[in-house]
Amino acid sequence: MAHTLLQEKFNKNLDNSLIKEIETIGKLVTYKKNDIIIDINQTLKHIPLLLSGNIKILREDQDGNELLIYFLEAGETCTMSLTCCMGTSKSKIRAVAEKDSTLIMIPVQNMQKWFHENASWRNFILESYQTRFDEMLEAIDNLAFIKMDERLIKYLINKTKLHSSKTIIVKHQDIAEDLHTSRVVISRLLKQLENQNKIKLSRNKIEVL
CATH class of the missing domain: 1.10.10.10 (Winged helix-like DNA-binding domain superfamily/Winged helix DNA-binding domain)
Structure with missing residues (x-):
């Protein structure tokens, strides 16, 4: 199943050799609706690639109130978790399954290695950052205007x-x-x-x- 979903969701962004490597080193995990996938202040050792389902990314204020930042769809990754991994800091977001979801988890060290060595991965990550940045600007505009x-x-x-x-x-x-x-x-x-x-x-x- 992982091979089929990886090919279907990521072959437009990632080259075949990288997809095969992800199949080898990635850990396939499933979550039910409303399961917490990543929590605030969690130390991240893996980053998620979403194969199926939807995930909502939330921030939390000092009173414990949650604010929706953006949604992830199949074929995407959470760039806020990437940022934490790159800086070796704890998660600043909560990722919750919007519906039953399947992910493949990539060890942090591979993510960093591929960024320097694989052009398709580097482009995928940079495009993901741009997409999420645009969505967060939209979220700010929604709140303000x-x-x-x-x-x-x-x-x-x-x-x-x-x-x-x-x-x-x-x-x-x-x-x-x-x-x-x-x-x-x-x-x-x-x-x-x-x-x-x-x-x-x-x-x-x-x-x-």
């Missing part, structure tokens, strides 16, 4: 793309935590969106129209 109702509908649309479905199974509290606000605010805004015929609400389900 976009009203909560606009953030909410954008969040819902992104969810439909991640899950390839117009119907999202999610609790109001989970949305509130991702958007760093209260459940009451989210419930009120969802009702407003439903009245505007932009969504349809049912128990723990939201259909984006």
Whole structure:
């Protein structure tokens, strides 16, 4: 399974010899929905390549409140974990499985070695940094300039793309935590969106129209 998924998700970015090496040294792991894959202050000895599923990357404030930074999709890696590995520091993020996910974990020393010796890996990492940087700028813009109702509908649309479905199974509290606000605010805004015929609400389900 690992070979098929690696070829399918990474052959556009990584050369065949590197994919074979990843198959040899990588550790295949699976996580269930809501499992913590990487936690804050964890010492990282491996970096993840996501083969299937989705992962959300979160930051935490001093009061323990979480803020969604970005999502990972199959064929991507977490550049914030790469940064920690390169600097031999502890993780500053929490990575949580958005749904059942399969990853292959790469030892840190291989990641560093390939960066200097393999052009396809180096380009993949640099492109990943650029993508995540753009997404974090967008997250900052959302917090600074976009009203909560606009953030909410954008969040819902992104969810439909991640899950390839117009119907999202999610609790109001989970949305509130991702958007760093209260459940009451989210419930009120969802009702407003439903009245505007932009969504349809049912128990723990939201259909984006």
